[in-house]
Amino acid sequence: MTLAQIFQTARDWILPPHCLICDTTILTNGCLCAPCWKSIRFIDKPRCPITGVPFAHPWPAHMQSAQSRLVKPPYDYARAAMLYGSEKSRILIAQMKFRDHPEIAIPAAQWIARASRDILNKADLLAPVPLHRRRLFQRRFNQSAEIARALSQISQIPHLPDLLIRARHTQQQTGLKRRDRERNVARAFIINPHHKKRVKGRSVLIIDDVMTSGATSGECAQTLRRAGAGAIGVLTVARVVHPHETHP
Numbered sequence: 001m002t003l004a005q006i007f008q009t010a011r012d013w014i015l016p017p018h019c020l021i022c023d024t025t026i027l028t029n030g031c032l033c034a035p036c037w038k039s040i041r042f043i044d045k046p047r048c049p050i051t052g053v054p055f056a057h058p059w060p061a062h063m064q065s066a067q068s069r070l071v072k073p074p075y076d077y078a079r080a081a082m083l084y085g086s087e088k089s090r091i092l093i094a095q096m097k098f099r100d101h102p103e104i105a106i107p108a109a110q111w112i113a114r115a116s117r118d119i120l121n122k123a124d125l126l127a128p129v130p131l132h133r134r135r136l137f138q139r140r141f142n143q144s145a146e147i148a149r150a151l152s153q154i155s156q157i158p159h160l161p162d163l164l165i166r167a168r169h170t171q172q173q174t175g176l177k178r179r180d181r182e183r184n185v186a187r188a189f190i191i192n193p194h195h196k197k198r199v200k201g202r203s204v205l206i207i208d209d210v211m212t213s214g215a216t217s218g219e220c221a222q223t224l225r226r227a228g229a230g231a232i233g234v235l236t237v238a239r240v241v242h243p244h245e246t247h248p
């Protein structure tokens with residue numbers, strides 16, 4: 001047994017691993033208990049190669065969703081590990097975001113890596129959605145930056161936590177309607193002047209915890225586009241999916 005394994009065993013004995021959602025004691029750190037695991041809907045194929053939204057029925061791999069043809073997204077592709085909607089998925093994201101559990105970022109990054117294998121190997125840079133410094137001070141950490149850091153370790157793709165900067169403080173998106181969300185984050189981001197040269201022609205993946213309306217990640221994508229980035233992707237732990245998005 002290595003020293004690290006001895007420490008791990010001692011830590012598990014003093015602080016037994018808990019389910020990330022319901023706090024039930026489990027066998028391994030950074031996992032979910034069986035009932036919570038079953039209640040989470042992880043996204044798998046068949047899915048739209050652009051938006052990453054799972055299709056309601058099996059379709060050929062190259063088929064785009066009708067919605068992505070109708071309204072071209074500001075990004076080139078998006079992938080999410082799970083659907084955001086069930087009570088358990090909401091608790092998981094809230095634990096990470098508001099309840100001081102940044103360690104959830106490690107399993108979250110592993111789930112994202114599994115869901116985005118097809119685009120991770122084409123990427124040059126990971127860039128988390130930034131928090132305004134006022135919100136960063138309140139929460140003490142940026143959950144998206146924690147996920148990007150963990151994903152960088154898994155994928156060996158460099159991450160630039162300060163590539164995108166909040167140019168102004170914005171209202172919380174929660175509770176806002178789609179149009180108001182877009183207005184709220186319009187021109188809210190800029191590229192860090194120190195990194196401008198690193199963006200041109202590079203494939204950048206924006207990392208966030210949840211995609212709801214897509215307004216925030218869309219604004220980040222447009223900011224990167226204006227700065228001359230190549231392919232732009234959005235990777236999230238969870239995303240809201242509407243029924244009309246699930247058909248080719």
Ligand SMILES: [Zn+2]
Pocket residue numbers: 019020021022023024032033034035036037
């Ligand atoms: Zn549980």
